[in-house]
Amino acid sequence: MEVGERLKYLRKANGLSQRQLASKSGVTNGLISMIEQGQTNPSVASLKRILDAIPMTFSEFFSMEYPHQDKVFFKSTELREINPVRVFRIDDDAASFLSLRQVGDASRHTLQMLHETYAPGADTGTELYAHEAEEAGIIISGEIELSVGEKTQMLGPGDAYIFDSRIPHRFRNLGEAPCVVVSACTPPTF
Amino acid sequence: MEVGERLKYLRKANGLSQRQLASKSGVTNGLISMIEQGQTNPSVASLKRILDAIPMTFSEFFSMEYPHQDKVFFKSTELREINPVRVFRIDDDAASFLSLRQVGDASRHTLQMLHETYAPGADTGTELYAHEAEEAGIIISGEIELSVGEKTQMLGPGDAYIFDSRIPHRFRNLGEAPCVVVSACTPPTF
DNA sequence: GTATCTTGATCAATATAATAAACACTGCTA
DNA sequence: TAGCAGTGTTTATTATATTGATCAAGATAC
Numbered sequence: 001m002e003v004g005e006r007l008k009y010l011r012k013a014n015g016l017s018q019r020q021l022a023s024k025s026g027v028t029n030g031l032i033s034m035i036e037q038g039q040t041n042p043s044v045a046s047l048k049r050i051l052d053a054i055p056m057t058f059s060e061f062f063s064m065e066y067p068h069q070d071k072v073f074f075k076s077t078e079l080r081e082i083n084p085v086r087v088f089r090i091d092d093d094a095a096s097f098l099s100l101r102q103v104g105d106a107s108r109h110t111l112q113m114l115h116e117t118y119a120p121g122a123d124t125g126t127e128l129y130a131h132e133a134e135e136a137g138i139i140i141s142g143e144i145e146l147s148v149g150e151k152t153q154m155l156g157p158g159d160a161y162i163f164d165s166r167i168p169h170r171f172r173n174l175g176e177a178p179c180v181v182v183s184a185c186t187p188p189t190f
Numbered sequence: 191m192e193v194g195e196r197l198k199y200l201r202k203a204n205g206l207s208q209r210q211l212a213s214k215s216g217v218t219n220g221l222i223s224m225i226e227q228g229q230t231n232p233s234v235a236s237l238k239r240i241l242d243a244i245p246m247t248f249s250e251f252f253s254m255e256y257p258h259q260d261k262v263f264f265k266s267t268e269l270r271e272i273n274p275v276r277v278f279r280i281d282d283d284a285a286s287f288l289s290l291r292q293v294g295d296a297s298r299h300t301l302q303m304l305h306e307t308y309a310p311g312a313d314t315g316t317e318l319y320a321h322e323a324e325e326a327g328i329i330i331s332g333e334i335e336l337s338v339g340e341k342t343q344m345l346g347p348g349d350a351y352i353f354d355s356r357i358p359h360r361f362r363n364l365g366e367a368p369c370v371v372v373s374a375c376t377p378p379t380f
Numbered sequence: 381g382t383a384t385c386t387t388g389a390t391c392a393a394t395a396t397a398a399t400a401a402a403c404a405c406t407g408c409t410a
Numbered sequence: 411t412a413g414c415a416g417t418g419t420t421t422a423t424t425a426t427a428t429t430g431a432t433c434a435a436g437a438t439a440c
Contacts, residue, residue, distance in 0.1 A: 003234055018388060028429055033389055040427055041235035043397075044193055062248035208418065218399055223419055230397060233427075 006064060007050065008036040014054060025053035098122050116181040118144055118173040125170060135169075135185045136162035142179030145172045196254060197240065198226040204244060215243035288312050306371040308334055308363040315360060325359075325375045326352035332369030335362045 011021050011032075018036075022029040026049055034040040035047075042050075051061055099117040116137075138160040145154050146161055148169045155161065163169060165185070173179045201211050201222075208226075212219040216239055224230040225237075232240075241251055289307040306327075328350040335344050336351055338359045345351065353359060363369045 017386075019386080029388080030390080030430075031428055034427085037389080039390095041233040043231040043233050043427070044237055045231035046428080047234055058252035059249045062252075207416080209416085219417095220400080220419080220421095221398055224398085227419085233397070236398075 002038075003042070003047065004036045004038040006061060007032070007047075010054060010056065010061070010064070011036075021050065021053060025050040098124070114183045114185070116183055118142070118171060118179040118181070120173055120176055120178065122173045122179075123170070124172070135165045135183060136160070137181045137183030140180040140182060142173070142177045143175045144179040144181065145174050146170070147172075192228075193232070193237065194226045194228040196251060197222070197237075200244060200246065200251070200254070201226075211240065211243060215240045288314070304373045304375070306373055308332070308361060308369040308371070310363055310366050310368065312363045312369075313360070314362070325354075325373060326350070327371045327373030330370040330372060332363070332367045333365045334369040334371065335364050336360070337362075 011018070014021075016024075018029040018032045022032050027046055031040070031042070031046065032050065035042050035050075047061075048058070051058065056064075098119065101115040101117075139155045139157055141157050143154060143156045145152060146169065147153075148161070148163045149167045153161075201208070204211075206214075208219040208222045212222055217236055221230070221232070221236065222240065225232050225240075237251075238248070241248065246254075288309065290304050329345045329347055331347050333344060333346045335342060336359065337343075338351070338353045339357045343351075361371075
């Protein structure tokens with residue numbers, strides 16, 4: 001959610017300083033600074049006050065095209081958490097069973113790289129996963145059972161996989177410890 | 191900002207309960223309840239999580255048409271504070287000098303009714319006020335000086351006014367006490 | 381050269397959004 | 411009738427957005 005980048009571009013395109021925009025919109029310059037740096041999640045109300053001062057509607061703002069300097073390096077804390085599309089069967093607390101942390105912004109790249117953490121008991125199921133893509137990964141720690149088509153294999157640290165995503169596949173962490181996997185996928189599916 | 195109404199309609203249109211949507215989006219049902227009732231200003235991040243679960247983009251959400259059962263009755267606490275368009279000269283703290291509380295949602299009506307409170311020293315100035323409309327009001331408490339065209343008059347409790355908004359006009363509270371006015375305007379100017 | 385102003389970033393204090401657990405209400409089943 | 415499962419709401423607590431002030435860096439002027 002690059003609202004910070006959008007706002008920064010929009011503000012500069014209008015030739016405004018953070019303080020100028022702040023006074024026009026009734027928020028503080030500190031808040032605008034933090035939003036632009038992604039250090040805070042603004043409330044809808046705050047963002048609306050800022051956009052009103054430009055002026056620009058939400059619709060225009062979120063559909064706005066803006067120049068973007070591709071980001072190359074990421075600290076571990078910058079890997080953004082994304083939600084899995086797949087259906088989980090374990091229980092309703094599925095979200096906590098799988099953490100997907102993505103390198104960069106998928107919508108800007110054709111290659112998607114993920115840092116995945118499967119909690120004990122995590123199960124991706126096989127549904128809804130017939131997109132055209134190739135998927136590969138290397139297990140960093142823990143163990144995980146991977147089924148691709150007819151084949152099933154237990155994978156441990158250092159092991160790896162690669163397959164065509166159109167083949168039904170399923171990840172299950174049958175062990176007691178979390179399993180960490182670094183995977184890549186092209187094109188992105190999220 | 192009727193994001194609550196939009197969300198409520200959207201959720202029901204998808205046949206979801208607050209709890210179902212909550213679990214799909216990763217927020218609590220309480221939050222969704224509060225948003226729908228307008229009891230909280232959701233963060234952009236929270237709203238995005240909810241919309242992602244529908245799924246719907248910000249752009250679609252804010253430009254979405256939705257049925258609206260016109261609200262007829264309002265408790266005093268439901269009169270929404272709006273910001274004056276006019277320019278204030280007193281100082282930079284102008285916002286605190288005039289409180290405008292509106293009956294209903296102007297964008298849905300052709301008649302706008304306001305509960306106005308002018309702080310001591312409040313001055314609307316005469317600028318930027320040449321819209322086509324008729325404006326009328328009755329003074330509830332305090333006193334206020336109203337200038338319309340060439341004419342100027344002090345008005346006290348029970349006094350009233352009506353004029354064509356295209357004529358330059360100005361409200362000034364010259365007294366020591368706040369002045370409360372109930373006014374009506376058609377068509378709405380905000 | 382040093383003031384002075386403006387820029388964006390940062391910090392502690394405060395306001396408020398978000399959570400988790402209760403609540404009351406409805407409809408359904410035994 | 412009681413009990414259970416669903417609904418939306420409310421409350422106390424926690425998390426965090428927002429403020430107001432301060433900060434260092436650049437620009438301009440004198």
